[in-house]
Amino acid sequence: MNYDIPMPTAEEKNAAVKVILCEAMPPKENVFSLLRELSGVFGLRNLFFGIGDCVYLTVLLTFLLYTAVVAMAKQVLCSAVFTASPFLYLAAWLLVVWKEEKSGMLTLQGVCKYTPVHVSAIRMLCFGGMSLLVDIPVAAIAGVLQAGDFWKLLMLSFCALFLYAVLLLCLLLHCKARFAVSVLPVVWGSLCLLPLLKDYVQCETFLRNLPTYSLVLPVIVFAVLYFVLLNRYVRKEEEYADC
Amino acid sequence: MLTVKNVTKKYGSFTALEDVNIEFGIGVHALLAPNGAGKTTLMKMLTTLMKPNAGEILYNDENIFLLDDKYRDVLGYLPQSFGFYKGHTVRQFLLYLAALKGLGKKQANEKIDELLANVGLSDAASLRMKKLSGGMLQRVGIAQALLNDPQVLILDEPTAGLDPKERVRFRNMLSELGKTKTVILSTHIVSDVESIASRVILIKNHKLLCNETVQQLCSQLNGKVFERTAAVALHDGEVFLSERQDANGLVNRFVSHSVPADASPVNAGLEDVFLYVYGEEIQ
Incomplete structure (x- = not known):
């Protein structure tokens, strides 16, 4: 009896394994599974590919803004911390989206397995994490220099950051990225600065008198909402044809 | 597929x-x-x-x-x-x-x-x-x-x-x-x-x-593509495709559904089909 069974080549085997994995693996259900999957092939270098200058500029601008807030905002410390807290997130997004649109890379990225939406979602987590890390020393230094309550300042800044991130995701889910990232800073600036210009004493008094524990709930709500919306954003179908 | x-x-x-x-x-x-x-x-x-x-x-x-x-x-x-x-x-x-x-x-x-x-x-x-x-x-x-x-x-x-x-x-x-x-x-x-x-x-x-x-x-244009010296104007029903220079001067390439006596038939190529289909749009 002839047992000479033709065996597949290594290439055929790899192709078959790829097909089986592709069919059998559960779909990318949330941002964390995407993060896990991407970290295997992507790495930090690729995550920030081409946008290193944007990150550098953002960090520089954030440092300057926070220095000004910490050094000069004694009268309006709480309001200033609330208004300025999302700055790193805001500036990073504005610069990155501007650069990506200008580079014309979106058409090529849009036909890859991992689209710009996937990469953006992971970058959001990174920028969010960076913002949280920056907000902690800012609150600590402001607390020491301007005799503010560290925990109050920290909760205010987390609250502002998550609120901004949630608003940005809401916009990103319904409009083009370039519209979302350019409109929201204007809206945020207006909403925060107008009450301050009108009656900064009342605004500051209101924020200072808020019990710290009352800020914990909004922080948790906005943080949960942020991850819910981020998961929805990962599954967004975007058209890149006009980029 | x-x-x-x-x-x-x-x-x-x-x-x-x-x-x-x-x-x-x-x-x-x-x-x-x-x-x-x-x-x-x-x-x-x-x-x-x-x-x-x-x-x-x-x-x-x-x-x-x-x-x-x-x-x-x-x-x-x-x-x-x-x-x-x-x-x-x-x-x-x-x-x-x-x-x-x-x-x-x-x-x-x-x-x-x-x-x-x-x-x-x-x-x-x-x-x-x-x-x-x-x-x-x-x-x-x-x-x-x-x-x-x-x-x-x-x-x-x-x-x-x-x-x-x-x-x-x-x-x-x-x-x-x-x-x-x-x-x-x-x-x-x-x-x-x-x-x-x-x-x-x-x-x-x-x-x-x-x-x-x-x-x-x-094959849809086979037998319908001809060449003739550009000195002779195109007759009615002939559709101009292109012109080229040869040793005797300019030569017109055209499509005709009848066989002209003063032109020589040539094999139709994809470019002829393209020019025939899109001639007006290209011009």
């Missing part, structure tokens, strides 16, 4: 493509039409960059927009023009796109070496993208489209900017790829497709005009 089923695409009130039906199997499929006919729109829909207003596009009987990353995993695309970060090298650029396509670093490096050799850019791997000539950029574009060893390869005007030698090398590469993959290329350079396309798709007035082999298309 990639199937375009009753696809219509509109931009506002302008219809770019209307009720298009095409089946793309293994082989090289050439989309041949003048600029503005809807080739790029069709390509963008085939690559999921744009959704049709009506109809669907299926890959092995599944909607490509539902297949999502599973479809993009088997897709390679070279757009008409593409952007890049100017400060990065060719290898960095390709490594980044390889990562986006899900390739590990080792596998990506091996594939990049192989592809750069195929497109004749092995020595340019460490050159910055901004230093590349138009032809070299186009070859990098071709290399990136092949990074994930795609089953469906879509190329929009791939030979633009290539010199004649590069074009021949590229044609040979496409011909080889077409033996095992679905290759779809859009072009208005007839000579690029005449020798390698298994099927030629003509789009006119935003609708599919025909989807046939080169031989089938040319």
